[in-house]
Amino acid sequence: MPSPVIHVLNGPNLNTLGMREPHIYGTTTLAEIESWCRAAARGTLEFRQSNHEGEIVELLHAARGVADGVIINPAGYSFTSVAIMDALKIYGGLVIELHISNIHARDPIYHKSLMSPVVTAVIAGLGARGYVTAMQAMYEMIEARR
Ligand code: DHK
Numbered sequence: 001m002p003s004p005v006i007h008v009l010n011g012p013n014l015n016t017l018g019m020r021e022p023h024i025y026g027t028t029t030l031a032e033i034e035s036w037c038r039a040a041a042r043g044t045l046e047f048r049q050s051n052h053e054g055e056i057v058e059l060l061h062a063a064r065g066v067a068d069g070v071i072i073n074p075a076g077y078s079f080t081s082v083a084i085m086d087a088l089k090i091y092g093g094l095v096i097e098l099h100i101s102n103i104h105a106r107d108p109i110y111h112k113s114l115m116s117p118v119v120t121a122v123i124a125g126l127g128a129r130g131y132v133t134a135m136q137a138m139y140e141m142i143e144a145r146r
Helices: 030-040 053-063 075-079 082-091 127-145
Strands: 005-010 044-049 069-073 094-099 121-124
Touching: 005 030, 005 053, 005 127, 030 044, 030 127, 053 069, 053 082, 069 082, 069 127, 094 127, 121 127
Parallel strands: 005 044, 005 069, 069 094, 094 121
Antiparallel strands: none
16 A cells, blocks of 8 residues: 655745744744654655645645645635635545634634635644644544545
């Protein structure tokens, strides 16, 4: 059985983690999060970040037929991007939507994610460690499907 493939995709402004609103997002940088994910990886891991909606769409197209699971933090696009929602449906595999913060405890603009109805599971509010939790959960879901 081939080792599982996970793609972790990060949306706009997540490249500024560490200095960005630390009272909300903490002080862990995206590079540190990537290193945690690589340490937790049990197979191939693609870890990407983009500030551009179309690039995220194309990363999801590229994951189709390649990634056993996608972990995506769509960031601000969570609440606006029908294009990314559609690309998640095109991808068609296991998806965990991840938010560092508890979006439901924040301003109302952050309460309704367009992505949540089309993903497998949602993690929000665990902080940066949520990425590792998502990795672990994704491997269990991939294994259960085999
Ligand atoms: C990250 C962002 O950039 C915000 O736009 C989202 C999400 C929350 C997070 O908590 O990881 O609303």
